[in-house]
Amino acid sequence: MSIKVKGLSKHFGFQKAVDDISFEAKPGKILGFLGPNGAGKSTTMKMLTGYLAATSGSIEICNMDILTDGLAIKKQMGYLPENTPLYNDMYIREFLSFVGQTYQLENLEHKVEDVIKQVGLGPEQHKKINMLSKGYKQRVGLAQAIIHNPQVLILDEPTSGLDPNQLADIRTLIKNLGKDKTVILSTHIMQEVEAICDEVIIINKGKIVANATIEDLKAQNRTDSLEDIFRKLTN
Numbered sequence: 315m316s317i318k319v320k321g322l323s324k325h326f327g328f329q330k331a332v333d334d335i336s337f338e339a340k341p342g343k344i345l346g347f348l349g350p351n352g353a354g355k356s357t358t359m360k361m362l363t364g365y366l367a368a369t370s371g372s373i374e375i376c377n378m379d380i381l382t383d384g385l386a387i388k389k390q391m392g393y394l395p396e397n398t399p400l401y402n403d404m405y406i407r408e409f410l411s412f413v414g415q416t417y418q419l420e421n422l423e424h425k426v427e428d429v430i431k432q433v434g435l436g437p438e439q440h441k442k443i444n445m446l447s448k449g450y451k452q453r454v455g456l457a458q459a460i461i462h463n464p465q466v467l468i469l470d471e472p473t474s475g476l477d478p479n480q481l482a483d484i485r486t487l488i489k490n491l492g493k494d495k496t497v498i499l500s501t502h503i504m505q506e507v508e509a510i511c512d513e514v515i516i517i518n519k520g521k522i523v524a525n526a527t528i529e530d531l532k533a534q535n536r537t538d539s540l541e542d543i544f545r546k547l548t549n
């Protein structure tokens with residue numbers, strides 16, 4: 315099991331943003347993390363990636379504890395935050411080389427070349443990041459998340475703001491990455507879940523209200539519409 319979360323909570327003052335959640339995620343599977351606005355998705359992702367400390371509970375990633383092995387875990391993890399922070403004044407290649415250096419990657423030039431191809435940045439590769447459209451910035455964000463070939467990928471709304479063509483490309487890319495990695499992605503888009511996720515967790519007001527494969531979720535709720543299931547469980 316690549317990700318094991320037990321009894322995880324995060325309180326901001328009196329607010330329980332994440333309230334005692336437990337789940338597991340396996341390699342070769344894409345886990346969709348769904349929930350309405352303010353449900354606690356980003357807060358959970360930030361705890362998984364070590365950007366936020368939990369109030370209580372435990373997180374194990376690749377058999378390591380986030381509290382004691384945070385640095386080793388970061389080497390095995392790629393993270394695409396909701397609003398990807400990028401160095402806008404850098405050229406794409408320059409930025410990706412910089413990220414690669416922080417991971418002390420060997421054959422860096424080759425790896426930058428590969429990742430540019432993998433995320434479809436080829437046509438824009440000579441530009442500065444601030445010249446790129448939103449979709450291409452998102453691709454740079456994905457490139458920095460996978461350049462070190464991590465075992466675990468955490469993607470916070472990876473396709474927000476993309477046009478239908480870019481959407482299809484990025485979904486295919488994520489689906490391919492999910493073949494041998496453990497991928498958790500948060501999204502509001504039900505077609506996205508249908509298209510790329512194997513399993514789904516629905517979170518509402520900080521608590522998990524569903525955790526199943528898409529097939530089981532549909533069978534349990536006697537409907538083929540994920541949207542109906544989402545509404546029923548989160549309203």
Ligand SMILES: Nc1ncnc2c1ncn2[C@@H]1O[C@H](COP(=O)(O)OP(=O)(O)OP(=O)(O)O)[C@@H](O)[C@H]1O
Nearest residue numbers: 326329330331349350351352353354355356357358
């Ligand atoms: N730093 C913070 N300080 C106080 N409250 C916070 C903080 N970060 C998040 N919250 C609150 O925690 C709750 C969960 O927020 P979170 O961003 O995790 O939701 P989300 O499911 O990602 O929502 P969205 O889909 O809108 O991005 C919200 O009520 C939010 O206002």
